[in-house]
Amino acid sequence: MTVDAQQAIAQDMAHHVHPQTNLRQHMEQGPTMITHGKGVFIYDDQGRQIIDGFSGLGCVSLGYHNERLARTAMEQMNTLPFAPTFYNRSHPKVAALGERLTKLAPGDVNRVMFQCSGSEANDTAIKLLWYTNTAKGEPNRRKIIGRTRGYHGNTIATVSLSGQPHMHAKFGLPLSEFKHTELPNYYRFHIDGETEEEFSVRMAAKFEELILAEGPETVAAFFAEPAISGGGALMPPEGYWTHMQAVLKKYHIKFVADEVVCGFGRTGNWWGSQTWGLEPDIVTCAKALSAAFFPVSALLFKDEMYEQMVHNSDAVGVFGHGYTYAGHPVGAAVSLEALDIYEEMDLIGHVRKVSERFLAHCYALGDHPLVAEVRGVGLFCGFELMQNASKRTPFDPSWKVGEMVQNFAHDRGLYLRAIGDRMSFMPPLIINEEEIDIACERFKAALDDTWAQVRGRV
Numbered sequence: 001m002t003v004d005a006q007q008a009i010a011q012d013m014a015h016h017v018h019p020q021t022n023l024r025q026h027m028e029q030g031p032t033m034i035t036h037g038k039g040v041f042i043y044d045d046q047g048r049q050i051i052d053g054f055s056g057l058g059c060v061s062l063g064y065h066n067e068r069l070a071r072t073a074m075e076q077m078n079t080l081p082f083a084p085t086f087y088n089r090s091h092p093k094v095a096a097l098g099e100r101l102t103k104l105a106p107g108d109v110n111r112v113m114f115q116c117s118g119s120e121a122n123d124t125a126i127k128l129l130w131y132t133n134t135a136k137g138e139p140n141r142r143k144i145i146g147r148t149r150g151y152h153g154n155t156i157a158t159v160s161l162s163g164q165p166h167m168h169a170k171f172g173l174p175l176s177e178f179k180h181t182e183l184p185n186y187y188r189f190h191i192d193g194e195t196e197e198e199f200s201v202r203m204a205a206k207f208e209e210l211i212l213a214e215g216p217e218t219v220a221a222f223f224a225e226p227a228i229s230g231g232g233a234l235m236p237p238e239g240y241w242t243h244m245q246a247v248l249k250k251y252h253i254k255f256v257a258d259e260v261v262c263g264f265g266r267t268g269n270w271w272g273s274q275t276w277g278l279e280p281d282i283v284t285c286a287k288a289l290s291a292a293f294f295p296v297s298a299l300l301f302k303d304e305m306y307e308q309m310v311h312n313s314d315a316v317g318v319f320g321h322g323y324t325y326a327g328h329p330v331g332a333a334v335s336l337e338a339l340d341i342y343e344e345m346d347l348i349g350h351v352r353k354v355s356e357r358f359l360a361h362c363y364a365l366g367d368h369p370l371v372a373e374v375r376g377v378g379l380f381c382g383f384e385l386m387q388n389a390s391k392r393t394p395f396d397p398s399w400k401v402g403e404m405v406q407n408f409a410h411d412r413g414l415y416l417r418a419i420g421d422r423m424s425f426m427p428p429l430i431i432n433e434e435e436i437d438i439a440c441e442r443f444k445a446a447l448d449d450t451w452a453q454v455r456g457r458v
């Protein structure tokens with residue numbers, strides 16, 4: 001390790017408080033220090049080359065080096081490094097990005113607002129639902145439903161909407177207006193003999209039960225990721241979205257598709273909504289919108305909702321909401337360039353092509369003694385690790401089997417993410433077939449390393 005790396009680690013341990021981190025472990029072990037990246041590879045302070053099998057945080061779509069994005073950012077910084085979008089001020093890049101996104105987005109959304117993170121996009125969606133419900137004379141329609149293990153962000157509202165117990169504990173959350181319906185993990189929760197379709201019908205019935213118990217007239221919206229990401233790369237079971245959307249329609253409840261991870265190619269279409277036939281009223285996106293080169297997020301919605309906002313703006317004299325960096329010129333320019341790159345390289349075609357190889361390797365790993373279930377689409381795959389796959393017996397959580405796989409994978413040169421004992425594998429969208437082969441070999445080796453540790457105990 002170089003002196004510089006040693007110094008960075010000491011500085012980090014002394015001052016930097018890390019999000020979503022075990023703080024004691026950090027004080028004792030220090031950070032994994034990543035010094036640079038290129039293509040799908042990141043490099044740590046030991047000089048180790050690691051394939052990023054988690055795309056940073058599901059965001060680094062074009063990998064870690066892109067001349068065009070870097071040049072675009074610099075040119076924009078030299079032309080107009082900042083411009084507010086408050087007080088009816090604008091700039092050409094944000095206007096162009098707004099038009100482009102409304103044309104690209106699923107459903108008939110026609111209005112867009114910008115923020116800097118997925119959390120802010122979802123938080124703004126919640127505010128707009130409340131705001132427009134008052135315009136419609138339904139101020140009590142405030143409840144928002146998410147799903148157990150769903151992940152929608154970290155503001156007070158979006159963390160309440162997320163179904164992640166470790167993000168609620170000790171914070172006095174969730175807020176009472178946020179409810180959670182069942183996690184559609186077919187493998188874990190199906191009743192013996194139940195088909196996927198039957199399971200989906202049961203999930204939708206549970207959802208309806210919750211709506212009826214809360215009072216449909218009090219429910220503003222349901223938020224969902226097309227496929228669950230932060231909860232462990234969980235693909236929806238057969239028929240799930242058909243049955244869930246039928247319930248939403250029956251009770252006139254708005255549907256917000258959180259496309260923060262699925263958006264821009266991850267599932268082999270521009271949107272997860274297209275992959276699974278979702279018809280959202282509101283769409284939120286972030287991450288790959290700017291290829292993660294700049295913090296940008298967007299919230300897209302229909303004209304009907306916009307008209308209700310105008311009504312309230314007339315009443316109050318202003319639409320009283322906004323973030324300083326909303327529609328930042330550098331973020332808008334970088335996002336436009338990223339969208340150009342996606343189109344020129346036929347990103348969707350590329351993901352579909354390499355996905356065949358990726359998923360073939362992933363499904364082959366399903367034969368490994370640690371792996372109980374594999375399910376993926378595009379470049380997005382989840383693995384359920386179990387002590388006994390047929391009896392669905394989980395490992396003792398204190399063994400931290402998922403974390404073991406993650407650590408062995410790091411040692412082997414692959415970054416993968418363990419969410420409990422589920423592994424999430426989602427490499428940058430530019431990954432090629434040779435890199436996929438290497439990544440999957442490393443994953444297999446990490447599973448073997450872990451199996452060597454636990455096989456004596458099972």
Ligand SMILES: Cc1ncc(COP(=O)(O)O)c(C=O)c1O
Pocket residue numbers: 057116117118119120122151152153154225229230258259260261286287
């Ligand atoms: C589906 C989903 N929605 C929202 C968010 C929150 O985005 P951010 O971390 O940019 O606030 C995330 C973050 O990973 C996410 O996965």
